[in-house]
Amino acid sequence: MSARLFFTLLPPYALACVALGLAAGPLVPESPMVPNALVYFGIYVLALRLALIIHEAGHLVFARIAGGKPMRLVLGMGVHEVYRRQFFGVAFIVHKNFRGGYAHASFTTGSHLKLRYALYVAGGVLGNLLVAAIFRVLSGPPLWPHETYFYVDLSSIIIVTNALIAIWSLVPFMTNVQGRRVPTDGLYLLKLPFIPQKEVKFNADADALYDIHRLTEAKEYAQALTLLKAYLELHPTEHTQQLTHAHLLLKTGQFDASLKLSLSLRDHLHEKAFKPYTGLLYNLLAWTYLVVDDIEQADVHSALAVQAIPGDVNFRGTRGAVLVEKGKIGEGVPNLLQSMDFEFVNSATLSAAIYMLLACHRKGDLITRDKYRAFLEANYTNLDLDEKHLFDRMLMRTGLTLQAATSGT
Helix, strand or coil: CCHHHHHHHCCHHHHHHHHHHHHHHHHCCCCCHHHHHHHHHHHHHHHHHHHHHHHHHHHHHHHHHCCCEEEEEEEEEEEEEEEEEEECCEEEEEEEEEEEEEEEEECCCCCCHHHHHHHHHHHHHHHHHHHHHHHHHHHCCCCCHHHCCCCCCHHHHHHHHHHHHHHHHHCCCEEEECCEEEECHHHHHHHHHHCCHHHCCCCCCHHHHHHHHHHHHCCCHHHHHHHHHHHHHHCCCCHHHHHHHHHHHHHCCCHHHHHHHHHHHHHHCCCCCCHHHHHHHHHHHHHHHHHCCCHHHHHHHHHHHHHHCCCCHHHHHHHHHHHHHCCCHHHHHHHHHCCCCCCCCCHHHHHHHHHHHHHHHHHCCHHHHHHHHHHHHHCHHHCCHHHHHHHHHHHHHHCCCCCHHHHCC
């Protein structure tokens, strides 16, 4: 296990609280309340993360029981991954920002779909409650911290944290997952009985979609586009996949075709199945308008994307790039810095670095500007075609040139 993954799963502040509490306990044997509170706090943080893992794994286990196919388990949100592996056909992904998570499974046959979806969606809660019940049977009812003044009851912590995650997931509201508006488990379970049977869908071609998604994440855009075109011949009215089509056209350098397709999809945003993708479509349009150098339209659509989902880091990054283009450096830079991390080389950091270079150049901060230029030059071969197009434009605007080591790539 890498140090980065270790400290994502076990955050230093929680470990420090546990260590400090354990070290301080013997020094104040007559007044253990503060040391004990530190230990409890640290262990509760760690146990909540374990309960979240149990919750997302529960979705996949019960999806399998319901005859579905587990596809991926994602822990955390954001743009920076610290871990990605494939086990038994399931992708396990951990993000640097360990906040929330989600699991995905597909159903390739259509019998008893509502019941099977209900088991899949409730699987996270069932997993948490099952673990809590096991510890309840083994250790008795949970004790609160004030009842365990001189020791820490791990069993109680596991019971309470699993119960908390289960209860929270059942609170019915809409939330944001990677740029999409989605219901919580509780809200989906409340809505499921009232959803018309014809709208509860299965996808016999789910494996093809997964391959397209996997290839896209691996930046094998040409292969993904070939598979997607074949899929769309069978499912031409799936607007969510048409959105993926527009994204892949952009990534393969077909900027005008991508823009034309994205614009056509605006007419379908009122449709129930496509409406959750509003922010993603507006963000794609904004970025494509940046690529084709139409800053006014990029401004309009980036604002609409952020309005749709205000907290999304990707949307904020696009908005920051637009603001820098418009000369609003002070407003744009904070948005860009949300994506910027030199330890992670991905589209989010590279795109942010392109516009941080421009921002620093316009501010006259040439030392910081050259730091971003060096980062981009070192990772020039990792730039996608749209990003190379923008980077080359920024070099021309700023009068900079690539070093010899990268100019021939």
